[in-house]
Amino acid sequence: MKISAVIPAYNSAKFIKAAAASIEAQTEPVAEIIIVDDGSTDATEAVVRSLPGNIVYYKQANQGPSAARNKGIELASGDWIAFLDADDQWTENKIALQKTILEKYPELVLVAGDMAEIDNDDDIITQSVLAKHGMLEDFRKLAGQAIPNALARLVTKNFIPTGTVLAKRDILIAAGGFNSAIRFGEDLELWAKIATHHPISCLPLCLMLRRQHGNNATSANESMLLDLTKVMESVRAFSQQQLKRQGLDPNQLVSDAFWTLGYWYFVNNQANLARKAFISSLKQQLTSRSVAYLIASTLPPFLVAQLRKFKQIIG
Structure with a gap:
């Protein structure tokens, strides 16, 4: 060896x-x-x-x-x-x-x-x-x-x-x-x-x-989340059957990656990009979460802010 x-x-x-x-x-x-x-x-x-x-x-x-x-x-x-x-x-x-x-x-x-x-x-x-x-x-x-x-x-x-x-x-x-x-x-x-x-x-x-220092700290950002969607699409392509045998839905993996990207755009007030990502998520798998955030991303910013405050109040 x-x-x-x-x-x-x-x-x-x-x-x-x-x-x-x-x-x-x-x-x-x-x-x-x-x-x-x-x-x-x-x-x-x-x-x-x-x-x-x-x-x-x-x-x-x-x-x-x-x-x-x-x-x-x-x-x-x-x-x-x-x-x-x-x-x-x-x-x-x-x-x-x-x-x-x-x-x-x-x-x-x-x-x-x-x-x-x-x-x-x-x-x-x-x-x-x-x-x-x-x-x-x-x-x-x-x-x-x-x-x-x-x-x-x-x-x-x-x-x-x-x-x-x-x-x-x-x-x-x-x-x-x-x-x-x-x-x-x-x-x-x-x-x-x-x-x-x-x-x-x-x-x-x-x-x-x-x-751990400033040059290598990995935090959620656009480039990282965009690449995550590419990784999950790639994994689905070469291991679809193996994922199913191990109890995972390959389409859900890709859908979740696009949802995470969409959510990042959403909380960073980039509504147009958020909508595109949520639509991509829904194309992979229909989920109530993606539908809800897709709708939220079409609302005026002031209304979204009010909804966030309400969500914090009700916990």
């Missing part, structure tokens, strides 16, 4: 040294660290070239993290790929824990895990993201075994942080790699493709420290 670590980097001079050091510090070493510089304009290249260890450095024009990860997969000599973002860090026994699980359950093609969140001073903000989302106990019960109905669970709530993933290189390639046309949710799309046909696992153990 030969493992290649892949790090996409863009203007990452401040944190790339710590990321690479966390890989070098693994109790179970990887064979190589591939750093794909995605068009950095800061001192990223100089910092990387000063780093010790078996590092492969490749610089390309800026194309986004998906393209950078795909290039890393292409350049890798390992038969297994582990990912890490340039501003994050692995815990020191990350690879060792995953190798142990793969020895126990050799049918697995992807093993992810829990993560903690840290600030710019490396102080821990969140001990367990799985616990934060009420998922830790479920994965503790599985103890590394293949996740039942993993596809349905993934599209309900993405429980796989990319920086914790260790996956077979040939499976990543067969799945088409990361979709560079999608900026938000491209990881979910890839994990869903893999989970559609292969067993995957998520360890209830902290494998990564994810840095």
